[in-house]
Amino acid sequence: MMQDKLEQIKKKALEDHIPIIMDDTLEVIANILEENKPHKILEIGTAVGYSAICFAKYLAEDGKIDTIERDKERIIEAHKNIKDLGLQDIIHIYEGDAVEILPSLEEKYDMVFIDAAKGKYPFFLNQALRLLNKNGIIFADNILYKGYVMSDYNKHKQRTAVRNLREYIKEVTENPNIETEILEVGDGLAVSRVK
Numbered sequence: 722m723m724q725d726k727l728e729q730i731k732k733k734a735l736e737d738h739i740p741i742i743m744d745d746t747l748e749v750i751a752n753i754l755e756e757n758k759p760h761k762i763l764e765i766g767t768a769v770g771y772s773a774i775c776f777a778k779y780l781a782e783d784g785k786i787d788t789i790e791r792d793k794e795r796i797i798e799a800h801k802n803i804k805d806l807g808l809q810d811i812i813h814i815y816e817g818d819a820v821e822i823l824p825s826l827e828e829k830y831d832m833v834f835i836d837a838a839k840g841k842y843p844f845f846l847n848q849a850l851r852l853l854n855k856n857g858i859i860f861a862d863n864i865l866y867k868g869y870v871m872s873d874y875n876k877h878k879q880r881t882a883v884r885n886l887r888e889y890i891k892e893v894t895e896n897p898n899i900e901t902e903i904l905e906v907g908d909g910l911a912v913s914r915v916k
């Protein structure tokens with residue numbers, strides 16, 4: 722039942738060209754969530770709620786997900802999808818720009834999933850580090866961005882995004898308090914464990 726509804730949400734998102742988490746990326750994250758049973762997850766980039774809904778089943782009892790989205794139409798659809806699955810008390814949507822919302826948050830999270838504007842990844846990382854509990858994990862999706870990030874081709878029109886994704890990778894790989902794996906699943910996933 723839940724699986725059918727999830728499949729419908731996924732199918733509609735794909736038909737509407739809304740970018741949602743890819744199956745292999747989801748599988749990697751789901752395995753890590755299953756092992757860690759987080760109490761609180763923060764997601765940056767809700768779209769229509771698909772990934773947040775998928776993550777909900779791996780939460781600890783009393784676990785919660787906060788997710789941030791700025792697109793009004795997507796917020797409406799995410800609310801509907803979340804309600805359809807009875808998860809309205811578990812998943813909370815912060816409506817607005819993550820660049821403004823993140824600095825106002827005070828709660829601590831066990832995991833942060835970064836899946837929004839690529840040009841803002843270094844900013845999102847700093848905020849995630851501020852909001853993360855000890856031994857927390859940060860996932861950053863699309864970190865290899867169609868291969869542009871690891872190639873030397875930098876005349877692409879998305880070069881600001883590419884530069885910022887590279888800066889993100891540099892920070893998480895050079896910071897001695899962070900252990901990072903860059904996985905070639907989906908569009909690239911960085912998994913960073915923070916000591």
Ligand SMILES: C[S@@+](CC[C@H](N)C(=O)[O-])C[C@H]1O[C@@H](n2cnc3c(N)ncnc32)[C@H](O)[C@@H]1O
Pocket residue numbers: 740741742765766767768769770771772773789790791792795817818819820836837838841
């Ligand atoms: C890749 S989609 C998220 C997909 C979702 N996590 C999933 O897998 O089901 C990225 C979303 O982030 C939103 N977004 C991008 N930049 C944002 C920002 N600065 N603040 C809030 N939302 C943002 C976009 O509107 C878009 O819906």
